[in-house]
Amino acid sequence: MKELTRREFLRSLVGGTTRAGFGTGLVYGALELREGRTAPAGARGDLGIVRPPGAQIEVDFLSSCIRCTECADACPAQCIRYFGPEAGALHATPYLQTDQRACTSCLDCGHACPTEALAVLERKEDIAMGTAVVDERLCVSHNGSGVCGACHTACPLRNRAIVQDYRNAPTVNPEHCTGCGLCEEFCIVKDRRAIRVVSGRLLLGPSDEARS
Amino acid sequence: MRLPQVRRLQVVRHCVQLTVLLSLFLIPTIARYQNYVSAREADRVIEKWQGTLAGGVIASVDSVFRALPGGETERAGSMQRNRQRIGRYTHQVRGSVWSADIGPVSLTDPLAAAESVVGSRHFPWVLAVGLVIPVLVTMLLGRVFCSWVCPAGLLFEITDALRGVLRFLEINPRNLRMARGTKYGMLAAGLLLTFVVAAPVLGYIYPPAVLSREIHDFVFATFDRAEHGRFGFWVGGMSWMAVVMLTIVAIELFVSRRWWCRYVCPGGGLYSLLGAARPVRVKLRHESCTDCALCVAACPIGLNPMKNQMGIECDNCGACISSCNDAALGYGLGVHQSASIDSDGTDETLAEDAA
Known part of the structure; x- marks a missing residue:
């Protein structure tokens, strides 16, 4: 066996450990195990991305958002999350996972935003994050398996955005619904919510332009 | 001057x-802590997460907030309200x-x-x-x-x-x-x-x-x-x-x-x-300088303070001033200096290679 000089030994040692460390970082990045933090872009399927209140249309939002973290720091409900690098162009932009934690319409994020990516809104009625849609086959009040009314109770615009019918069956009024998602968070049907927020805000899609 | x-x-x-x-670590931590306080969950969370990293961090933030003036009062019921009141200030830092x-x-x-x-x-x-x-x-x-x-x-x-x-x-x-x-x-x-x-x-x-x-x-x-x-x-x-x-x-x-x-x-x-046109610059007093080139080795940006030509690249960190044994360097006022991109020191004076 060839004898190593001290220099060669140290060099191989340091070289090996740095290579190992660098490789570990890359593997972590590639595996991207962001448990519970982010959903890949479009994970909500055709429901679209729910942006925080006051967000401009998607094209303008992506160009003016500087990907700081001020909106999440300002959010008292801690409902604002960020996409991870696996989301590509959406990396580090804010979104809401409304079935887990919904917006409380405090409007602090608009005041915190250093650019006008999130506009300053004065009234919670001005929020337009999306629209709640009731799945009448899943909703216990609609399908006759029970009497619930949780979404109506949770709604910040009660009797305007959500009105109740026979057996507390909810009906969403899209004109008033802000898409805050409180109804979705508190829906008692847990596997697939019977009321879900649809934003129509697909990345750079035409429906987004139509929304403006 | x-x-x-x-x-x-x-x-x-x-x-x-x-x-x-x-x-950078503290601001999101306190934002998160305030969220638990306003959800009336802080005490439950501290108890539940005992002995974990997240629990320890939340517990220590909580003890700091309790130690602050107005954080803890005699009546246990007002504890929550006092923490929320302090939170209104921390909420302003984000x-x-x-x-x-x-x-x-x-x-x-x-x-x-x-x-x-x-x-x-x-x-x-x-x-x-x-x-x-x-x-x-x-x-x-x-x-x-x-x-x-x-x-x-x-x-x-x-x-x-x-x-x-x-x-x-x-x-x-x-x-x-x-x-x-x-x-x-x-x-x-x-x-x-x-x-x-x-x-x-x-x-x-x-x-x-x-x-x-x-x-x-x-x-x-x-x-x-x-x-x-x-x-x-x-x-x-x-x-x-x-x-x-x-x-x-x-x-x-x-x-x-x-x-x-x-x-x-x-x-x-x-x-x-x-x-580029900043008035505060690092200046060299030629008569004190002994040409030891310690400042050249110290400069993180790789400039040569001995040339007395700190242009736009210098970040005014003062590493050269602290490294000087002869008090030849110091901050000075004056705008009339070349605003061109700084050149490196010469190969002889770049001390990293000499060391």
Whole structure:
């Protein structure tokens, strides 16, 4: 066996450990195990991305958002999350996972935003994050398996955005619904919510332009 | 006119840098703590998460808040309200070095603002308000963000110190030199790309922004995981940062000393341009100088203070002033100096190679 000089030994040692460390970082990045933090872009399927209140249309939002973290720091409900690098162009932009934690319409994020990516809104009625849609086959009040009314109770615009019918069956009024998602968070049907927020805000899609 | 020499300037500077780095962890932690307080969950969470990282952090933040005046009162029922009242103040401090709000003071990195304006073709008032203080400070003092605030700068200084360890181990790291204009090229190319794709791109590779974001994400992820009953140290949230920072650190360790700050950083380039006509500069007193070149070795940016020509690249960190044994260097006032891109010291005086 060839004898190593001290220099060669140290060099191989340091070289090996740095290579190992660098490789570990890359593997972590590639595996991207962001448990519970982010959903890949479009994970909500055709429901679209729910942006925080006051967000401009998607094209303008992506160009003016500087990907700081001020909106999440300002959010008292801690409902604002960020996409991870696996989301590509959406990396580090804010979104809401409304079935887990919904917006409380405090409007602090608009005041915190250093650019006008999130506009300053004065009234919670001005929020337009999306629209709640009731799945009448899943909703216990609609399908006759029970009497619930949780979404109506949770709604910040009660009797305007959500009105109740026979057996507390909810009906969403899209004109008033802000898409805050409180109804979705508190829906008692847990596997697939019977009321879900649809934003129509697909990345750079035409429906987004139509929304403006 | 010569400004008085500040004693232990480097200690103060490193303390400021450390505070900034620590607050990157603290601000999201306190935001999260306030969320638990306002959800009336703080005490339950502390009890439930006992003995874990997330629980320990929340418990220590809670004990600090209790120790603050007005934090704890005799009546147990008003405890919650007092914590919430303190929270109203901590709520005013948010953001990171990329963009921050401290009470009514709004601060935005000029690079972030430039990208937002170029990308969206729109210059809103809020952005202009946030730019006032950073731009004014840079115009007065130069690239001080790089030397006093940037958390990545602190990490790269540690990397720089590690090069000394490498040399002790007889692994001589190379010191490749590039054109200093590269950073202005990066800035121009990045802004052009931002204009074309209408989305910020430099923010994804600019180390202070990457660090701010990923540390924030890491803290939030730690608590999110704890809420789902998963504890323990978890490094996955720092994935993109791992890629960016490890690349830069590897290059700085083995290929080129302070490679990022000296040659590549687009943000540093923008700060250099903004601070081109700064009045506060490092000045040399020729009669005291003994040509020992200690300052050349100390300069993190790789300039030569002995030429008394500190142009736009100098970040006024004061490392050269602290290294001088003859009190020949100090901060001085004066604008009439060459604003061209600084040249390196000559090969004989660049002390890294001599060491």
